[in-house]
Amino acid sequence: MGRVALRLVAGWLFDRRGHHRLTIDPACANTRAIRAYEAVGFRSVGVMRRYERGVDGDWHDNLLMDLLRDELRADDRPTEETTTPRDVRDIHGESWIDHT
Numbered sequence: 738m739g740r741v742a743l744r745l746v747a748g749w750l751f752d753r754r755g756h757h758r759l760t761i762d763p764a765c766a767n768t769r770a771i772r773a774y775e776a777v778g779f780r781s782v783g784v785m786r787r788y789e790r791g792v793d794g795d796w797h798d799n800l801l802m803d804l805l806r807d808e809l810r811a812d813d814r815p816t817e818e819t820t821t822p823r824d825v826r827d828i829h830g831e832s833w834i835d836h837t
Contacts, residue, residue, distance in 0.1 A: 743777045744809065751806045758806070762788065762799040774802055778810040 750756045761779060763770045779802040787796035 739773045740776050743773060747777060747804060747809055751809065756806070759804045761802050761804075763802070764789070765798045765800050771800060771802075774804075776810065777804070778808040779804045780808070 747759055750759060759779075760782075761774060762785060763774065765771075765784060782801040782803050785799045785801050788799040789797055791797050
């Protein structure tokens with residue numbers, strides 16, 4: 738159900754509102770949501786470290802994900818392309834993705 742809703746909202750934002758890119762930033766610990774976003778076509782861009790403070794008072798990391806208009810998937814099956822993070826590098830050429 739969640740993937741269907743995500744696909745409908747993303748399609749509406751692209752087709753009706755004219756967006757060319759959508760971004761989302763789930764908590765890194767929210768693996769269920771991340772899998773649903775990947776199944777629709779969202780890709781990992783990088784980790785935003787200590788991005789939000791939880792109810793426990795500690796800082797937590799979030800995953801920045803994006804989806805371009807032509808990447809919206811028509812089915813629910815994730816592919817290797819949508820489950821493998823892109824290698825994002827900073828201005829010094831250092832990778833932001835931990836591939837271990």
